[in-house]
Amino acid sequence: MTADLRVAAVQLEPVLGDVEANLDRAERLARRAADEGAEVIVLPEFFTTGMAFVAQVGGGALPEDGPATEMLTRVASDKRVLVGGSFLCCGPDGDVRNAFLLAGPDGLIGRHDKDLPTMWENYFYIGGDDPGIIEAPSGLRIGVALCWEMMRSQTVHRLRGSVDLVLAGSGWWSIPHWRPRAVFRRWEAVNRERARRSVLDFAPLIGAPVAHASLCGPIACPLPGMPGRYRGEYEGPSVICDRDGDVLAERPAQSGPGVTAATVPTGAANPSREPGQNFWLRPRGSLPAFAWAYQGWLGRRAYASNLRVPKRATGPQTVRRWNA
Helix, strand or coil: CCCEEEEEEEEECCCCCCHHHHHHHHHHHHHHHHHCCCCEEECCCCCCCCCCCCHHHHCCCEECCCHHHHHHHHHHHHHCCEEEEEEEEECCCCCEEEEEEEEECCEEEEEEECCCCCHHHHHCCECCCCCCEEECCCCCEEEEEEHHHHHEHHHHHHHCCCCCEEEEEECCECCCCCCCHHHHHHHHHHHHHHHHHHHHCHHHHHCCCEEEEEECCEEEEECCCCCCEEEEEECCCEEEECCCCCEEEEECHHHCCEEEEEEEECCCCCCCCCCCCCCECCCCCHHHHHHHHHHHHHHHHHHHHHHCCCCCCCCCCCCCCCCC
């Protein structure tokens, strides 16, 4: 499908683990985007809870037919738009996944489960294996990529040349403000640019424009398996780019919550860049690579042993035996 669409990305500052407050904030911003002319609206990753290493986040997992889906379908129906975002979703099998749901005027259209949890996310959910392509009733083929999925070549291979538009969301963490300050400031500058370039460089690899919505605001929480605390913020930005990776609209995380929008020429094209043969599309940096390894190992063990929600889950669950 080839058409010009008005696309909006919602930037949200979450209250960690407070599902009701976050749903209210997300709905208000989504409705504002629709009132300003958006036809397709994307919410950030984890828009119902935020993401940090705290028990309230795990306790905010919702069923697929719960309040998050009700909000998405209500906005889509009331405003006659497409709207989607990801949240911790507990299924009838008792497992939790990071599920992106897309709703349209006539109800739920499709779903994508993030393939691999990132770092401490492993404490809260397991990965999925679907292709991440949702076909809207209009014939618009929408690809979905969540945060570090845009860092991995396997995401490129499943979407490349096959979608008209990519909807993306993230809750990317900053490098903590540790000593030596000068070293960590340099690492953070690189990390912030990496978060931005992961979106802009993704579009020419896929051959489709990307609309990316980000969480924003500060984060403070314990560190899994280590002394001390993490203090940082969600990186952002919320950005919309064309299929060549040229910026059409951008909202830095430092601008706080709000909406960024642009008119996007959609339609799959021959990708202008090749992904290469590596698993990672770009270097992660030494500290993120270390956190990926150790937090992933600890988180998978903890999830398997004591953090799974009960079978036949039907509502918000309380994380059991949390040891943070």
